[in-house]
Structure formats: C-alpha cells, structure tokens
Amino acid sequence: MEKIKRFFYRCAEGVGAVSAIGYIAIIVLCVADVALDKLFGTPIEGSYELVERCMVVAVFASFAYAQTKKAHINMMILIERFPRFTRLLSLGLTSIISVGTTAYAAHAAWTQSMTAMKMNQITGILHIPLWPFYTVESIAMYFFAIILLIDTIYIFGAIKNNEWNEQVTEDYGMLIPKPKDTNN
Amino acid sequence: MSMMTLAVLGIVAFLVLILLGMNIGISLLLVGTIGYALAVSPSAALGLLRSLPASQAGTYALMVIPMFIIMGNFTFHAGLSNGLYNFCNKWLSRLPGNLACSTVAASTGFHVICGSIAATTATMGTIAIPEMRKYGYDDRLATGSVAMGGALGNLIPPSTLLIVYGIVAEQSIGRLFAAGIIPAIILLVLTIITIIIMVTIKPNLCPPPHKTPWIERFKTIIEIIPILILFLVVLGGMFSGLFTVNEASALGALTAAIITAIKGRLTWKNFVDIMQKSVQTSAMTFLIIIGAAVFCTFLNITGFPEKLASMIAGLDVSKYVIILIMTIIYLILGAVMDELPMMMMTVPIFLPIAMGLDFSPIWFGVYVVLCMEMGAIAPPVGLACFILAGIAKDVPLGTIYRGAVPYIITILVMIAILTFWPDLATFLPDLIFNE
Amino acid sequence: GSGGKGTDNGGAAGGDLPKIQLSLTLHDPVTSRIAQAMQAWADEVSEKTNGGLTIKLFGSGSLAPGPEALNFVMDGTADIGWLYTMFFPGQFSLTEVVALPMNGPTHPAQTAEVLWDLYEPTPELQQEIDSKVHLLTMYGNPVNFISTTKKPINTLADIKGMKLRCPAGAMTEVMKLWGASPEVVAAGDAYDALQKGNIDGTSWEWQGIEAFKLYEQLRYYMEGMPIYEGVFILGMNKEKWESLPQEYKDVLTETTGRQGSIEFGNIFYEAAEESKKAIMEATKNVEIVNPSPEAIAEFKAIADQYAQTWVQQNSKGGFDAQAYLNKSLELTEKYKR
Numbered sequence: 001m002e003k004i005k006r007f008f009y010r011c012a013e014g015v016g017a018v019s020a021i022g023y024i025a026i027i028v029l030c031v032a033d034v035a036l037d038k039l040f041g042t043p044i045e046g047s048y049e050l051v052e053r054c055m056v057v058a059v060f061a062s063f064a065y066a067q068t069k070k071a072h073i074n075m076m077i078l079i080e081r082f083p084r085f086t087r088l089l090s091l092g093l094t095s096i097i098s099v100g101t102t103a104y105a106a107h108a109a110w111t112q113s114m115t116a117m118k119m120n121q122i123t124g125i126l127h128i129p130l131w132p133f134y135t136v137e138s139i140a141m142y143f144f145a146i147i148l149l150i151d152t153i154y155i156f157g158a159i160k161n162n163e164w165n166e167q168v169t170e171d172y173g174m175l176i177p178k179p180k181d182t183n184n
Numbered sequence: 185m186s187m188m189t190l191a192v193l194g195i196v197a198f199l200v201l202i203l204l205g206m207n208i209g210i211s212l213l214l215v216g217t218i219g220y221a222l223a224v225s226p227s228a229a230l231g232l233l234r235s236l237p238a239s240q241a242g243t244y245a246l247m248v249i250p251m252f253i254i255m256g257n258f259t260f261h262a263g264l265s266n267g268l269y270n271f272c273n274k275w276l277s278r279l280p281g282n283l284a285c286s287t288v289a290a291s292t293g294f295h296v297i298c299g300s301i302a303a304t305t306a307t308m309g310t311i312a313i314p315e316m317r318k319y320g321y322d323d324r325l326a327t328g329s330v331a332m333g334g335a336l337g338n339l340i341p342p343s344t345l346l347i348v349y350g351i352v353a354e355q356s357i358g359r360l361f362a363a364g365i366i367p368a369i370i371l372l373v374l375t376i377i378t379i380i381i382m383v384t385i386k387p388n389l390c391p392p393p394h395k396t397p398w399i400e401r402f403k404t405i406i407e408i409i410p411i412l413i414l415f416l417v418v419l420g421g422m423f424s425g426l427f428t429v430n431e432a433s434a435l436g437a438l439t440a441a442i443i444t445a446i447k448g449r450l451t452w453k454n455f456v457d458i459m460q461k462s463v464q465t466s467a468m469t470f471l472i473i474i475g476a477a478v479f480c481t482f483l484n485i486t487g488f489p490e491k492l493a494s495m496i497a498g499l500d501v502s503k504y505v506i507i508l509i510m511t512i513i514y515l516i517l518g519a520v521m522d523e524l525p526m527m528m529m530t531v532p533i534f535l536p537i538a539m540g541l542d543f544s545p546i547w548f549g550v551y552v553v554l555c556m557e558m559g560a561i562a563p564p565v566g567l568a569c570f571i572l573a574g575i576a577k578d579v580p581l582g583t584i585y586r587g588a589v590p591y592i593i594t595i596l597v598m599i600a601i602l603t604f605w606p607d608l609a610t611f612l613p614d615l616i617f618n619e
Numbered sequence: 620g621s622g623g624k625g626t627d628n629g630g631a632a633g634g635d636l637p638k639i640q641l642s643l644t645l646h647d648p649v650t651s652r653i654a655q656a657m658q659a660w661a662d663e664v665s666e667k668t669n670g671g672l673t674i675k676l677f678g679s680g681s682l683a684p685g686p687e688a689l690n691f692v693m694d695g696t697a698d699i700g701w702l703y704t705m706f707f708p709g710q711f712s713l714t715e716v717v718a719l720p721m722n723g724p725t726h727p728a729q730t731a732e733v734l735w736d737l738y739e740p741t742p743e744l745q746q747e748i749d750s751k752v753h754l755l756t757m758y759g760n761p762v763n764f765i766s767t768t769k770k771p772i773n774t775l776a777d778i779k780g781m782k783l784r785c786p787a788g789a790m791t792e793v794m795k796l797w798g799a800s801p802e803v804v805a806a807g808d809a810y811d812a813l814q815k816g817n818i819d820g821t822s823w824e825w826q827g828i829e830a831f832k833l834y835e836q837l838r839y840y841m842e843g844m845p846i847y848e849g850v851f852i853l854g855m856n857k858e859k860w861e862s863l864p865q866e867y868k869d870v871l872t873e874t875t876g877r878q879g880s881i882e883f884g885n886i887f888y889e890a891a892e893e894s895k896k897a898i899m900e901a902t903k904n905v906e907i908v909n910p911s912p913e914a915i916a917e918f919k920a921i922a923d924q925y926a927q928t929w930v931q932q933n934s935k936g937g938f939d940a941q942a943y944l945n946k947s948l949e950l951t952e953k954y955k956r
C-alpha cells in the first residue's frame with residue numbers, strides 16, 4: 001500500500017506542476033498582451049480566451065495535488081473532540097463520500113466532453129474546441145478521486161495500524177492547519 | 185416535500201457534513217447535486233455537473249485569484265514584511281502600546297501587497313510576536329493585534345474577499361477596491377484607538393512608549409521602497425486606468441517575482457516552493473467556488489433566497505434593525521464557518537435585501553467584508569486565530585481568542601459607522617470612476 | 620416546485636391535469652423590459668391553463684450563466700432558455716444569417732418574420748435548431764450601431780485604428796476588415812473601459828447603453844448606420860416538451876411561434892426606443908451621427924466581403940448557402956419597416 005500511495009502522490013506532484021505551468025502561462029500571456037498593446041497597439045488576439053482555457057487546465061489539475069498536501073479545507077472543530085475511533089470513522093465515511101462525489105463529477109465532465117465533441121462546441125474568436133478541456137477536467141477529477149480513495153484507505157487503516165494512525169493524525173488530526181499549507 | 189423544506193434540509197446537511205470533517209468544497213458539490221436531483225430530476229442534476237464546474241474554472245474574471253496568490257507568495261519569500269514592520273515601528277514609537285499599533289499597521293500594509301489573510305497573519309506573527317514578547321507585551325495583546333491586522337487588510341485591495349464578492353454580486357471589482365480604502369483607514373485608526381484605550385486601562389499589558397530619533401525613522405524608508413513599487417504597479421496601474429484589474433494582477437505577480445530576484449531570494453528551491461503553495465491555495469479556493477456555484481444553483485431553483493429575502497424585507501422595522509439582524513447572523517455564521525464559503529452562500533440572499541433598503545451593492549460589499557473580518561478572528565472557527573496558534577505554539581487558543589474580543593467590538597463599531605454614513609464607502613469609487 | 624418533481628397531481632381547476640412549473644433561465648435581470656414581457660407571457664400561459672402550467676423566470680444568469688444556457692436546456696437542468704445565439708459559437712450559424720453585418724434586418728420583429736419564413740422551407744435550419752431544443756420563439760435584439768466617446772465616425776477613414784468593444788462572431792471579423800481594433804470587454808467593465816479610454820466606443824443598442832449607464836461616457840451615436848441584430852431563441856428542453864399534456868402544449872404553441880415572436884420583437888423595439896428617450900432625458904451629451912450614403916456604401920462593400928466568407932463556410936453537404944443568403948436578403952427587404 002505504501003508503494004501505491006507513494007506512486008500516486010508522485011503522479012499528483014506532476015499534475016500539480018501542470019497547474020503551476022498553467023498559471024505561469026497566464027502571467028506570460030497577460031504581460032505579453034499588455035506590452036504588445038501599449039507598445040505597438042497590437043494586443044494578442046483572443047488572449048482572454050487563452051487565459052480561460054489555461055484556467056480550466058490549471059484549476060482542475062491543482063485539486064489532486066492539493067489533496068496530497070491536505071490544503072483543502074476540512075473542519076476539525078467538532079470531530080477533534082470525538083474519541084479516536086469515532087473520529088477516524090467520521091473522517092473515513094465523509095472521505096469515502098467525497099470519493100464518490102468527485103468520481104461522479106469526473107464522469108459528468110466526461111459525458112460533457114463527448115457532447116462538446118459531437119456538437120463541435122468552440123470558443124468565439126480562436127475557435128478552440130472545448131471537448132479537450134472537458135476531457136482534462138474529467139481525467140483530473142478521476143485522479144482527485146483516486147487520491148481521496150488512497151487517503152480513505154489510510155484513514156480506515158489507521159484504526160488498526162499504528163504507523164498509519166500517526167500519518168493520518170499528522171494530516172488531519174491536528175486542530176490547526178499548518179501556516180505553510182494555508183494561505184488564505 | 186416542499187421546496188423550502190428541501191432548501192433548509194440541504195443547508196443543514198451541508199453543515200452536518202462539514203462538521204463531520206468532510207471537505208467543504210466537495211460537500212457543497214454533493215449537497216447541491218443531490219438537492220438538484222430531488223428538486224428537479226437526476227438527469228438535470230447530472231447536467232449541472234456536466235458544464236458548470238468548467239464554466240466556473242474558465243471564468244476570465246477569476247484569473248485574478250491565482251495571480252494575487254502568486255504575488256503574495258513572492259512578497260512573502262522576498263521578506264518585504266520585515267522592512268514594513270521596522271518602518272511602522274519607528275514611526276509609531278510615541279504611541280502607547282506602540283509595538284501593537286505598528287503590528288496592526290504593518291499587517292494592514294502587508295496585506296495590501298499580498299492579499300491573503302493567512303499569509304499576512306503567518307508572516308507578521310512570525311516577526312511581531314517574538315518582538316512584542318521580548319519587550320514584555322502581554323500575549324493577548326500581542327496575538328490579538330496580529331490577528332486583527334491580518335483581518336483588517338481584507339478591506340484593502342487586492343483582497344480576495346472583495347474580488348469574490350465582486351464576482352458573486354456582479355459588481356465592478358475596481359469600484360469595490362476603491363470603496364474599501366476609506367473604511368479601512370478609519371478601521372485602522374479605530375483599532376489603534378482600541379489599543380490605546382486598552383493599555384491606558386491596563387498599563388501592565390505593555391511597557392510605556394519611547395522616543396525614536398528622526399534619523400532612525402528616515403533610515404527605514406529605504407526598506408519600504410519595494411513595497412511602494414508593487415503598490416504603484418498594482419493599485420496605481422488599476423486606478424489610473426493604465427491596466428485592467430486582470431492585467432494588474434498578472435503584472436503584480438511578475439513585479440513581485442522581479443523584486444524577489446533583485447533581493448537575491450529567487451532560488452529554484454524558493455520558486456518551486458512559491459508555486460507549490462500558490463497552486464495549493466488556488467486549489468482550495470476554486471474547489472469551494474465550484475462547489476458553491478453548484479450549491480447556489482440548487483438553492484436558487486428552490487426559490488429559497490427570494491423567500492428568505494422577502495421574509496426579512498417584510499419585517500416591519502427600520503432598515504437599521506435589519507442590518508443589525510444580518511450582522512448578528514454573520515457573527516453566528518462566522519463563528520462556525522470559513523469566510524469564503526460563508527460569503528458565497530450569503531451574498532446572493534442578503535444583497536437583494538440590502539438593495540431593497542436602498543444600500544448600494546458597493547456599500548454592501550464593504551459591509552460584508554467587515555463581517556468576514558469579524559468571522560476571521562471570532563472564535564471558534566477563526567482562520568487568523570488558528571494560524572497564530574500554529575506560530576505561537578505555547579500560547580493557548582483560548583488566550584488568542586480573548587485577545588481578539590476587543591477587536592470584534594471595534595469592527596462592530598465600524599459597521600455601525602458605515603451603516604449610518606454609507607458615503608464613507610461610496611464616496612471614493614464615485615470620485616474615481618465618475619466624472 | 621420547478622421541473623420534474625413539480626408534476627405532482629395538484630389538479631388544474633376544472634380538470635385532472637397535473638400542475639407543472641417550468642424554469643426559464645435568462646441572463647438579463649428580471650427587471651429589464653424584455654424580462655417583464657416574458658413575465659407577462661408566463662402569466663398569460665398560467666391564466667390560460669387555470670394555473671396548471673406556470674413558468675418561473677430566473678434572471679441575471681442565476682440559474683445558468685449566459686454561455687451555459689444551451690447546455691443547461693439540452694440537459695434539462697433548465698426547462699426553457701432565452702438563448703442569445705452569439706453565446707454559442709458555431710452552434711447556430713444558419714440562424715445567424717440574419718445577423719450578418721449590414722446584410723440583415725434592423726427591427727427585432729422584422730428579424731422574427733425573416734427567420735420564420737426561412738425556417739419553414741429550410742430543413743437544414745430546422746435541423747440546426749430542432750436538434751438542440753424545442754423552438755418557441757425567435758426574434759432579433761434591437762439593432763446594434765457604433766457609439767463613440769471622443770470622435771464621431773463619418774467615413775471609413777474615421778474608424779481606422781479605433782478600439783471598439785464588440786461581441787465575438789461576425790461583427791468582430793467585419794470590424795477588423797474595416798480597420799478597427801475589436802476589443803472583448805465584459806458588459807460590466809465597459810463603463811470603466813470607456814471612461815479610461817481603453818476603448819473608444821462600442822457596438823451596442825440603446826437598451827444596453829442605458830442599462831450599463833454608458834451614455835455617461837458616450838457622445839456620438841452612429842444610429843444612421845445600423846449594423847446588425849443578434850438572434851434570441853426561446854427554446855425548451857425536448858423531453859420536457861414531449862412530457863407535457865397536449866392541452867399545455869397547445870397553450871404554449873398558440874402564445875409563441877411566429878406571431879408570438881413578432882410580438883416579442885415589437886416589445887424589444889419599443890424597449891430600445893424607451894431607453895433612447897430615457898437617455899435623451901438624462902443627458903444632453905448626445906449627437907446622432909448619420910454618415911452619407913456614399914460613406915455607408917463603403918462600409919457595406921467590406922461587410923459584403925464577409926458575407927461571402929460566411930457563404931463559403933456554410934456551403935457544405937450540398938447546402939446552397941448563397942441561395943439561402945439571397946432568400947434572407949429578399950425577405951429582409953420584404954419585411955422592411
């Protein structure tokens with residue numbers, strides 16, 4: 001299990017890097033757009049559409065990675081008062097529901113990708129097809145579901161396994177999100 | 185089951201799930217989808233999930249969120265906060281409780297360039313708390329002023345909360361940014377007055393003020409130059425009309441990166457660290473934005489917001505009483521919820537009420553952010569307090585909360601001032617954007 | 620309730636028809652004149668079905684963001700959508716023949732008549748719409764023209780290099796051919812962009828200019844050279860339509876269709892006229908620009924080039940796009956107001 005977890009967590013870092021590249025691309029695009037516009041009066045055509053497409057990729061690619069770092073918000077205020085077993089059970093059950101929810105959202109995006117391809121949905125100015133972006137969304141959401149599933153296994157495993165218990169406590173058990181993981 | 189019952193059950197289900205430890209964004213997504221399936225049909229709910237998340241993620245206006253987050257992380261790594269703290273400390277040295285006053289002022293200033301309450305609290309907490317303890321400041325005063333400083337900055341552009349409000353309420357973000365400035369300054373003054381009152385009543389909270397030679401003061405000016413440059417690019421560019429908000433956000437991120445490089449802090453390791461944290465914070469924010477969009481669509485189809493709004497608006501009381509009721513609701517919600525989801529859920533319901541009472545949507549944005557600031561420091565779920573507890577590990581959370589209470593009162597006073605003189609919020613945007 | 624679960628057997632007065640509520644998504648606020656007209660239609664439907672069939676309006680995109688409205692209606696997430704075809708690039712290209720700049724109708728009801736006359740004999744147009752939604756009404760928005768802040772546009776030379784806000788689609792392409800620089804600016808940001816000089820003007824109609832208070836910034840209104848009308852389709856989810864009792868279908872059909880479209884078109888026209896009047900009362904800063912016929916001919920010659928591009932793009936699968944365009948132009952002339 002440890003190996004599987006390490007493999008998927010490494011993959012998540014790669015996907016997270018895609019997100020970072022997406023955001024950097026937006027900075028470059030906007031700065032170039034402003035520079036070309038102010039200096040030569042020739043802004044980049046359809047730059048806002050490109051930004052929007054970058055955003056779709058960057059946003060969905062960030063979810064699984066953020067989950068490996070436990071950067072998403074979970075409220076521990078109530079369950080931290082539960083006894084250990086109840087706490088893990090509550091965390092595990094809500095986590096398995098999260099797996100189902102994200103997998104369903106991934107499936108929904110996949111069906112939309114098919115529709116968008118069939119209908120040839122495109123952007124207005126650059127005529128960029130939309131289906132690849134729904135596909136990216138779908139894959140990223142499935143991947144998010146996988147990471148959540150691995151975390152769920154660890155939460156349930158922590159009931160019996162001491163090492164896992166420490167890890168889960170480190171990840172969720174603390175009252176206070178580490179400042180380095182919380183930025184807003 | 186009536187639509188109203190369904191809506192209330194949905195809200196309750198959401199609160200129960202998050203209290204059981206479920207991820208906030210995903211629980212919004214889940215309850216919104218199931219609720220929509222019950223209200224309309226399962227295939228309609230699937231349709232909601234098919235296109236809405238990508239449409240939210242691909243919203244041009246939302247690009248400013250990751251951009252300002254990246255900018256904030258660069259400024260954090262460039263160490264701009266130290267210079268700002270020195271500057272405030274030297275120039276405010278004659279005030280009673282001078283370190284607390286300068287912490288609040290420096291935090292507010294730092295928030296201006298980084299836009300994040302968490303980064304501000306974490307940064308200023310690291311710098312100011314050891315300093316204040318060294319000089320014998322009471323823990324309550326020390327942590328309370330850091331928390332308040334972090335929260336206060338939310339009113340000052342670029343503020344994520346104002347941006348998200350602008351998007352939810354379909355208001356010009358530029359105008360909102362302008363609207364926050366005067367109330368922020370007044371609130372800063374009120375906060376400093378609060379500190380002075382506190383240390384006057386209880387002189388043992390901190391040592392008496394001291395003198396700083398003028399030459400010492402002027403020496404600190406050079407340290408805040410990079411901050412002024414960022415200020416100029418982002419706010420100057422935006423308000424002068426040279427750039428749009430979106431352009432200013434991207435340029436701000438780039439400028440912050442350049443400043444970090446000039447300060448010699450832009451190593452590969454730092455860069456990776458900055459991008460990793462930015463991606464994490466953006467992910468957290470967008471998962472909530474997407475979940476809230478699905479959840480709000482569900483609430484809308486049930487007609488709940490309208491019903492609630494017409495109920496409150498139908499109360500036969502003065503508009504000040506209604507604002508008071510709203511503020512109390514925010515105080516309660518703020519105690520148990522995080523600020524971002526709280527705002528996204530309440531604005532669609534409360535904004536129409538406020539507009540019905542002749543408050544402008546720009547005014548309401550400032551009001552809501554003040555309420556959010558209250559939520560950020562109010563126990564038990566106060567982001568700023570959590571982060572402080574993480575930094576000052578030997579200070580009990582209870583002490584931090586007690587330190588925050590006087591500032592909650594300060595914010596309430598500010599809300600009252602703003603309610604009786606709404607022009608304080610609308611004057612500046614009208615001046616800048618109208619002829 | 621809205622939609623499926625709303626079909627509990629409440630029983631319409633006097634009959635055993637189920638009570639049904641349909642959701643209607645639109646991106647304009649419910650307070651706008653056109654939304655009020657839709658509300659009046661909804662009330663009429665409700666009255667004619669003795670309260671059995673109600674239509675609930677969700678304005679300002681509170682149900683579906685404008686560009687998602689088509690997806691929402693096709694999936695049944697919303698029952699009815701007020702679909703501005705330009706929000707869905709490439710999806711309604713034959714419908715948009717009437718929106719070809721300077722080659723289409725200039726009155727919303729005229730657009731309605733032309734479109735319905737094209738729809739009936741053209742299977743390709745029927746397919747384009749009917750494959751997506753059940754068609755209720757279609758009409759134009761009030762005619763768009765260029766308005767500027769600092770300099771009037773009287774000739775083709777005047778427009779060169781001007782930064783003008785315009786939506787995506789044909790207008791953008793024609794703007795470029797004219798030598799202007801089309802800018803995509805969100806409606807809500809147009810005011811700031813005009814004020815700060817990021818753009819020199821917009822292509823819009825009186826209602827939008829009033830709603831977004833652009834008249835505080837604009838001065839020259841090139842009403843003498845109307846350019847195009849976008850198309851609005853009121854479309855319903857197909858399964859939802861099929862599921863309705865025949866009595867309800869009949870009421871919907873008799874209050875919409877060709878005649879209903881013309882009525883909505885007229886309301887839209889009057890709404891724009893009222894906005895124009897309101898603007899005239901609100902400010903003295905209005906100059907109507909009427910370019911000479913020769914100048915207009917210069918603009919039109921270039922717009923005609925684009926119409927030919929449109930013909931080429933749509934001549935596929937044996938469809939005679941040129942004949943279709945000619946027919947549209949002929950009908951435009953026939954229904955001229």
Ligand code: NA
Pocket residue numbers: 517518519520521522523559560561562565566567
């Ligand atoms: Na809170």
Ligand code: NA
Pocket residue numbers: 518519520521558559560561562563564565566567
């Ligand atoms: Na709180």
